Amino acid sequence: MDILFDTPIFGGRSLGVRGRAHAGRCRAVAEYTLHPGWTATLAGAELPAASSPAQIADLWLRHPGAEVRLRTGGGFxxxxxxxxxxxxxxxxxxxxxxxxxxxxxxxxxxxxxxxxxxxxxxxxxxxxxxxxxxxxxxxxxxxxxxxxxxxxxxxxxxxxxxxxxxxxxxxxxxxxxxxxxxxxxxxxxxxxxx
Structure with missing residues (x-):
């Protein structure tokens, strides 16, 4: 689980239990950005389409405890x-x-x-x-x-x-x-x- 989409998360260092949970959360949010018409935001910042878990992890590190939201009116x-x-x-x-x-x-x-x-x-x-x-x-x-x-x-x-x-x-x-x-x-x- 420390490697998602064939790339190491967090520079390849070992994540441990909490880190793996965080990586799983990052992957879940990244999947929202793969659906056409879906727009996700994290800490008020819009995530680009097809965001990688590493991009999301970086944003979460800058804004710990941020809420993930899905914008309505586009795809649904x-x-x-x-x-x-x-x-x-x-x-x-x-x-x-x-x-x-x-x-x-x-x-x-x-x-x-x-x-x-x-x-x-x-x-x-x-x-x-x-x-x-x-x-x-x-x-x-x-x-x-x-x-x-x-x-x-x-x-x-x-x-x-x-x-x-x-x-x-x-x-x-x-x-x-x-x-x-x-x-x-x-x-x-x-x-x-x-």
């Missing part, structure tokens, strides 16, 4: 719901045979990566599916937004990206009804049943 937008309804919707979608694409859990929220431009069309999608006047804790991150990504603290992949799902995230209309229903049930459960 993100539907953001509370974690518990998001988990329920994820199970339901998989039972129905839908592939939800990459899904993150971060700070009590479930983040579903969907096709770009969803943020622009979300009000219309909610209207067409009959959820426009419901009290939903459902947000969408589009152009100019970002979401945390592993290995940032309290962030993990519920469904990690594959080359296929990263290149073609699902259309929001395929997930929206199930997500809205799960969010609505979550709000009703908090308020009390009628």
């Amino acid at each position: 937008d993100v539907l953001d719901v509370p974690e518990q309804p998001g988990l329920q919707a994820l199970v339901r979608l998989e039972r129905m045979g839908h592939r939800p694409g990459p899904v993150l859990a971060a700070a009590g929220r479930a983040l579903f990566l969907v096709a770009p431009h969803t943020a622009e069309t979300l009000p219309d999608l909610l209207y067409r599916t009959g959820w426009d006047d419901a009290a939903l804790d459902l947000r969408c991150h589009g152009v100019g937004g970002s979401v945390p990504a592993p290995p940032t603290a309290l962030t993990r992949w519920l469904r990690p990206p594959t080359p296929e799902s990263a290149a073609r995230p699902p259309e929001a209309r395929l997930l929206l009804g199930t997500l809205a229903y799960a969010c609505h049930r979550g709000v009703a459960g908090l308020v009390g049943r009628r």
Whole structure:
């Protein structure tokens, strides 16, 4: 693990357990930059496409504890719901045979990566599916937004990206009804049943 992409990390010196963990984190972040349309930032600096783990390790050494974020609006937008309804919707979608694409859990929220431009069309999608006047804790991150990504603290992949799902995230209309229903049930459960 001290050698990634056929080059020694950190000048070839032995890394030890903590160093190998750091190298694994660097490799994970480098993989984000390999997906077309995906833009990752570390300590506010945009990582160039096809960044090497060594480049990321160098940036992390200059900014220890930096948060990794994925920019939205390019290769994907993100539907953001509370974690518990998001988990329920994820199970339901998989039972129905839908592939939800990459899904993150971060700070009590479930983040579903969907096709770009969803943020622009979300009000219309909610209207067409009959959820426009419901009290939903459902947000969408589009152009100019970002979401945390592993290995940032309290962030993990519920469904990690594959080359296929990263290149073609699902259309929001395929997930929206199930997500809205799960969010609505979550709000009703908090308020009390009628």
